[in-house]
Amino acid sequence: MRRRFPWWWLLAWWLVMGGALAQTPAAPPPQDEELFLEVSLNGEATGLILRFTRGSSSGLRSAVQNLRDLDLEPKLFGVEGRQEFDLDQIKGLSYTYDPARQAIALRVDDALRAPIAYSARTVRKPAAATVTPGAIINYDAYTRLGQDRSTSISNEVRYFNAGGVFSSTGVFNYSHQLRQFVRFDSAWVHSDPDTLETWQVGDLISSSLTWTRSLRMGGVQWRRSFDLRPDLLTFPAATLGGSAVVPSAVSLYVDGVRQVDTAVPSGPFVINQVAGINGAGQATLVTRDANGRAVSTTVPLYVDTRLLATGLTDYSIELGVLRRNYTTESFSYARTPAVSASLRRGLSDTFTLEAHGEAGRGVLNGGGGMLWRMGQAGVLTGSLAASGGGSGASNHRGGQAALGYQYLSTRFSVDLQSQRATANYSDLGTAEGAPVVRASDRINFNLALFGGQGVGISAISQRVPLVAPARVMALNYSATLGLGLYLSVSAFRDLRDEKARGVFFSVSGSFGDRISANISRSRQNDVRSTTTTLARSADYSGGFGWGLQSVNTNGAPLRQAQLTYLGNYGQATAYTFDTGSSRSTSLDLNGALVLMDGSVHAARQVGAGFALVSTDGVSGVPVLQENQVIGRTSGSGYLLVPNLSPYLQNQLGIDTTRLPLDARVASSSQTVVPARQSGVLVRFPVETYEAASVVLNDADGKPLPVGTPVRHLESGGDSVVGFDGVAFVDHLQALNHVQATVNGVTCVAEFSYAPVKGNAMGTMGPFVCRSVQ
Numbered sequence: 123m124r125r126r127f128p129w130w131w132l133l134a135w136w137l138v139m140g141g142a143l144a145q146t147p148a149a150p151p152p153q154d155e156e157l158f159l160e161v162s163l164n165g166e167a168t169g170l171i172l173r174f175t176r177g178s179s180s181g182l183r184s185a186v187q188n189l190r191d192l193d194l195e196p197k198l199f200g201v202e203g204r205q206e207f208d209l210d211q212i213k214g215l216s217y218t219y220d221p222a223r224q225a226i227a228l229r230v231d232d233a234l235r236a237p238i239a240y241s242a243r244t245v246r247k248p249a250a251a252t253v254t255p256g257a258i259i260n261y262d263a264y265t266r267l268g269q270d271r272s273t274s275i276s277n278e279v280r281y282f283n284a285g286g287v288f289s290s291t292g293v294f295n296y297s298h299q300l301r302q303f304v305r306f307d308s309a310w311v312h313s314d315p316d317t318l319e320t321w322q323v324g325d326l327i328s329s330s331l332t333w334t335r336s337l338r339m340g341g342v343q344w345r346r347s348f349d350l351r352p353d354l355l356t357f358p359a360a361t362l363g364g365s366a367v368v369p370s371a372v373s374l375y376v377d378g379v380r381q382v383d384t385a386v387p388s389g390p391f392v393i394n395q396v397a398g399i400n401g402a403g404q405a406t407l408v409t410r411d412a413n414g415r416a417v418s419t420t421v422p423l424y425v426d427t428r429l430l431a432t433g434l435t436d437y438s439i440e441l442g443v444l445r446r447n448y449t450t451e452s453f454s455y456a457r458t459p460a461v462s463a464s465l466r467r468g469l470s471d472t473f474t475l476e477a478h479g480e481a482g483r484g485v486l487n488g489g490g491g492m493l494w495r496m497g498q499a500g501v502l503t504g505s506l507a508a509s510g511g512g513s514g515a516s517n518h519r520g521g522q523a524a525l526g527y528q529y530l531s532t533r534f535s536v537d538l539q540s541q542r543a544t545a546n547y548s549d550l551g552t553a554e555g556a557p558v559v560r561a562s563d564r565i566n567f568n569l570a571l572f573g574g575q576g577v578g579i580s581a582i583s584q585r586v587p588l589v590a591p592a593r594v595m596a597l598n599y600s601a602t603l604g605l606g607l608y609l610s611v612s613a614f615r616d617l618r619d620e621k622a623r624g625v626f627f628s629v630s631g632s633f634g635d636r637i638s639a640n641i642s643r644s645r646q647n648d649v650r651s652t653t654t655t656l657a658r659s660a661d662y663s664g665g666f667g668w669g670l671q672s673v674n675t676n677g678a679p680l681r682q683a684q685l686t687y688l689g690n691y692g693q694a695t696a697y698t699f700d701t702g703s704s705r706s707t708s709l710d711l712n713g714a715l716v717l718m719d720g721s722v723h724a725a726r727q728v729g730a731g732f733a734l735v736s737t738d739g740v741s742g743v744p745v746l747q748e749n750q751v752i753g754r755t756s757g758s759g760y761l762l763v764p765n766l767s768p769y770l771q772n773q774l775g776i777d778t779t780r781l782p783l784d785a786r787v788a789s790s791s792q793t794v795v796p797a798r799q800s801g802v803l804v805r806f807p808v809e810t811y812e813a814a815s816v817v818l819n820d821a822d823g824k825p826l827p828v829g830t831p832v833r834h835l836e837s838g839g840d841s842v843v844g845f846d847g848v849a850f851v852d853h854l855q856a857l858n859h860v861q862a863t864v865n866g867v868t869c870v871a872e873f874s875y876a877p878v879k880g881n882a883m884g885t886m887g888p889f890v891c892r893s894v895q
Contacts, residue, residue, distance in 0.1 A: 154183070160225040163192055164388050166369065174226065181210040182219060182226070198234045230389075232365050237390035247771050248353050251315065251797040254734070255283040256718035258801075260727050266708045272297035280728075282800040286312035286321075289799065292452070305452035313350055313798060315769055320347040325445065328550075329438030329464035333491055333505040333524045333541065334478045335551045337462070340455050341442015346435065350798070352770050356434055357427045358471035358495075360396035362407055364419065365389065375406040376423075377532060399425050401530025402498060426501045426528075429493055430468030439463045444482070444554055458483050460550055471495075476505065483553040484511045485518050500529030500536070509548045520547030522558070537566040561585040574602030593617040607631040621647055636661065651675045660688035663751050678702075690753045690761060691724040716762055719803050725762035731796030733763045733774060733804045740785070740808040744777035751777070759808075768798040776806050784811040784883055813852040816860065817887030818843060818871055826862060826891060835859040835870075847888065862891050869893045 154175040161168050170191060175183045183206050189196050199215070201207040209217055214231035260278040265271070276293045290308035295301070309324030322343040329345065330336040348356050362374065366388050374382035374393055382393055386409075396405060407419045430436060440462045447454040460482025467475045476491035489507025496502060503526040512518040522543040529536045541562045552558055561584070568578040576599070583593040598612035608630050616622035624646030632638045640655045652674045660667035667686040672679070681700040686693060692713020699706045716723045718734050737743045739759040744751050747763055755761045766772045775791030785808050796802045818826045825847025826832075832841050837853035843862070844850075851860060854875040861870050869891035878884065 157182075158224070159219070160223070161188075161192065162225070162227045164229060165227070166388050168192060175206075181208060182217065183208055192228075194230065194234070195236050198236065232390040235389045237363055237392040238386060239392050239394055248315075248351055248769050249771050249793075249795040251769055251795045251800075252802050253282060253284045253797050253800045254718055254803040256716065256734075256801055257281045258717075258728050259715045260712075261714070262710070262712040262727070264708065264710045266706065268706050270297075270706075280799065282797075286310055287797075287799045303452075304449060306449065311799070313347060315350040318347055318350050320345050320350070326440060326442070328440045328462040328480075329478075331464055331466075331476050331478050331491060331505075332503070333489070333507065333522070334464070334480075335549060335556075337550055337554070338445035338448055339440055339442045339460065339462075340445055341440060341459075343438065343440045345438035348436070350769055352767060356431060356436070357425065357429050358431045358468070359394065360405065360423045360425060361392060361394050362396060362405055362421060363390065363392040364407055364409060366391065366409055366411070369411075371410045373408045373410075375408070377403050396423070399423060400427055401425065401532075401535065403532070422498050424495065424498045424500075426493070426495055426530075428474075428501070429471070429495060430466055430474045432468050432471050434468045436466040437464065444550065446554070456483070456554075462550065472497075478507070480550050482550055484516065485509060485548050485550060485553050486511045487549045489522070491524075500527060502527050503539075507547075509546075511548075517546050518548035518552070520544035522547050532570060534567070534569045537564065539564040557587040559584060559586050576600045591618060592622075594622075603629075605631070606633055623647070636667075649676060660686050660693075662688075664689050664753060688726075690726070690756065692726055714762070714764075716801070718801060719760075721758070721760075723756070723758075723760050723762055726764050728762070728801070729765040730798055731766040731768040731772075732801045733766055733772070733794050733796060734801055735761045735763060735774060735776070736803065736805045737776065737808045738805070740781070742780065743806075743808070744780055746773075746775040746777060746791075748773050749775075762801075766794065766796050768796055768800075771795055774804055781808065782810075784813075785809070786811060811852065811883055812854045812875070812877065813850065813883050814854060814875065815848050815883065815885040816851050816871075816873070816889065817885065818847045818849055818860065818862065818891050819888045820864065820869070820891060821893065823888075823890075825888075826864060830862050830864055832860050832862045835861055848885070860889075860891070864891075867893050 154177050157174045157176060158171050159174055161170050161172050172188045172191060173185065177183070185206055186196050186201050186204055189199060189201070196202045199207070199212055209215060214234045216229045218227040220226070258278070258280040260280070261275060263273065263275045265273045273296045274293060276291070278289060278291045280287060280289045282288075288310045290305065292303060292305040294303045307325040309322050309326060311320060311322045313320045322345075325338065325340050326343045328337045328339055348354055364372070366372070366386050369385065369387050372382065372384055372386050372391065373380060374396070376396060376399055381396070401424065403423045403425065405421050405423050407421070408416055410416045442460065443458070444456040444460055445454070446456060460480070462480040463478070465477045469475055472495040474493040476493070477489070479488040481487070487507065487509040489505060491503065491505030494502045503524070505524045507522045509518050509520050520543065522541065524539070524541040526539040527536070528538070539562070541559065543558050543560050545560070547558055549558060563581075563583040565581045566578065567580070568576060570576050578598045580596045581594070585591045594614055594616050596612065596614040598610070601609045603609055610628045611626070613625045614623060624644060626642065626644040628640065628642035630638070630640040636659045638657055638659075640653070642653045644651050654672045655669070657669035658667050665688060667688065669684045669686075671682040674680075679702050682697065684695055684697045686695045692711065695710045697708045697710070712727055714725045714728045716725050716728065716734065719736060723734065735745050735755065737755050737759045741755055741757045741759055743755045745753055745755065745761045745763065752763055753761050763774060772794045773791060774794050776787070778787060778790050781787070787806055787808055790806070792804055792806070794802055794804055818832070820826060826843045828843060828845060830843040832843060832849050833839070834841070834851050834853065836855045836858055839852055841849045841851055849860070851858070856876070857872070857874055859870050859872050861868060871889040871891040873886060873889045875886070
């Protein structure tokens with residue numbers, strides 16, 4: 123029988139359940155799904171698993187940090203400063219999500235990737251220079267023997283420390299008629315490689331541009347010194363870029379010469395500092411993938427080393443007095459002050475601006491110039507300058523203008539230059555009696571022919587006050603003949619003077635074992651001359667060299683022979699001359715005396731930078747410069763290595779195979795970075811082993827077991843017993859104790875030691891290791 127519910131009961135049940143449903147909270151919105159995906163970039167696995175999120179109705183989102191982890195720049199994606207971004211909203215970015223593999227493949231356009239930079243130059247790295255205080259005397263003594271005996275000694279005295287370099291040069295002349303010392307230049311120079319600035323106090327040469335003149339002065343100079351960074355390219359260098367779809371090998375050829383050969387990952391890349399050319403050239407970029415498929419791109423280039431790269435500034439300012447009677451008087455200066463300044467600025471890679479000004483002795487001079495690279499068509503130069511001051515006969519008001527053009531290439535080159543100045547145009551040199559060139563024109567044309575041949579023609583015209591004007595035409599021809607021979611022929615003629623003309627012919631060659639030869643014949647203004655030379659240069663590591671020369675001038679013979687010896691302490695050369703009617707002999711000695719490390723050392727002449735190598739008194743040790751033997755240490759254990767590259771890393775070392783058997787060194791090579799005109803002390807401490815192989819037996823006379831640890835009580839050094847009870851013990855003293863532990867029992871062996879010459883690290887014993895409490 124079916125049970126029936128009253129209608130009011132159904133109504134109550136509906137009201138109760140409806141209220142309960144009304145009180146039930148709404149379901150929360152779906153949360154973003156968190157994904158950890160394996161990432162590949164442009165088809166290349168990255169090896170990274172990164173976090174992404176996915177919403178119910180949107181695509182994938184990524185944290186900005188993911189871009190940094192993938193070596194991508196957020197700024198290029200336009201999301202810098204944000205925490206997350208939608209992958210679908212980035213133009214140039216696409217992806218494929220694989221849920222089964224939990225992986226994501228990203229595809230990024232080259233515009234969103236910072237190119238990987240490579241350098242086309244292989245240069246030694248710069249580093250902070252070190253200076254060991256010291257002093258140098260460079261000397262060159264030339265003596266002519268015989269009745270007309272005379273001696274001339276030129277010298278440079280130099281002191282250096284971390285604060286700078288003081289240098290003074292001069293010459294002493296001695297003969298029966300003359301005894302005189304003339305000072306040339308004295309100055310203190312301080313350079314700062316961090317700011318590329320140099321201060322010079324004393325004698326100096328003022329700055330100049332191609333359309334101004336330099337003068338010797340005494341005073342102060344403040345200048346920019348790019349040579350403090352030898353790795354820095356100051357001119358605009360070419361930059362080439364490309365893109366690799368997959369990891370590839372890239373080769374760069376400049377005028378057919380390979381300059382770069384490297385591997386690049388997928389994506390864009392750029393090769394900076396493409397050097398090796400001056401003028402017009404051609405660069406070829408070849409990209410090869412793993413299958414050997416090559417893509418070649420050829421780009422024309424034009425490089426002019428006279429230009430400054432964008433943003434670079436070169437300057438020099440001098441204040442002082444002009445130098446007079448240089449090389450004849452030691453202290454001859456003008457009384458009135460003078461100032462000079464030059465400025466060069468690279469406004470762009472195609473345009474360099476120049477400016478110069480000077481004033482003194484009633485003369486005021488200033489002007490500006492420019493260099494403009496016209497694409498691949500060459501470089502145009504120009505300048506304008508004006509002078510003022512003075513009045514009447516000393517009126518210095520005038521102007522100067524110059525215009526030039528240059529185009530260089532491997533096939534031909536053109537160089538044109540013209541300069542004009544008014545009659546009253548003046549500068550500081552004019553005030554010292556050196557007149558300004560009023561008109562100057564220059565035309566040079568060179569053409570490269572087949573087979574290593576070349577021909578050139580030039581024309582020069584110049585007009586200077588108080589000097590006869592000149593207009594010279596010249597023609598030259600050169601050729602490579604093979605077998606190391608080179609031919610050169612040239613001729614010139616002054617169109618304003620028929621007597622001023624000449625012809626020159628020369629054949630030269632270089633052969634094995636540092637031998638060179640030259641035969642030349644010339645005729646100039648009715649003077650005929652024939653010269654024959656044969657010479658062998660001395661090896662840079664030391665040795666003998668010689669030379670023979672024969673000269674015949676209008677029938678007057680001259681014969682000369684010379685013998686040279688180059689050693690660690692300098693160079694000596696003996697000359698003999700024979701004119702047919704007389705003979706003479708002369709000697710030339712040049713070298714240096716170096717005061718460093720509390721002692722004086724004789725050495726070769728010292729150049730820009732040098733190092734004094736010390737082996738702590740060990741003589742005869744070969745010293746290496748860039749893995750080449752430069753010499754051997756002296757009896758006191760020193761060798762001076764001249765002509766190192768300042769502010770660059772120079773590799774020096776010693777040949778340890780030539781050391782005694784009982785010698786040891788902590789390191790056989792060091793990197794040296796000298797400052798300009800300064801030296802650095804480089805120590806290779808050579809220690810002597812006070813060591814021996816000691817035979818240890820137990821109380822029964824049997825060798826101690828192999829592997830037994832032993833300790834030298836005097837030095838604390840540890841060793842291990844080998845076969846037959848032999849243990850190597852170092853740092854031995856006059857009386858020694860060696861402790862060992864055998865089967866838990868400690869024993870000590872006592873013995874005396876005295877080094878025996880010629881028996882380095884010999885064998886001693888056997889000694890009994892006696893048990894101790």
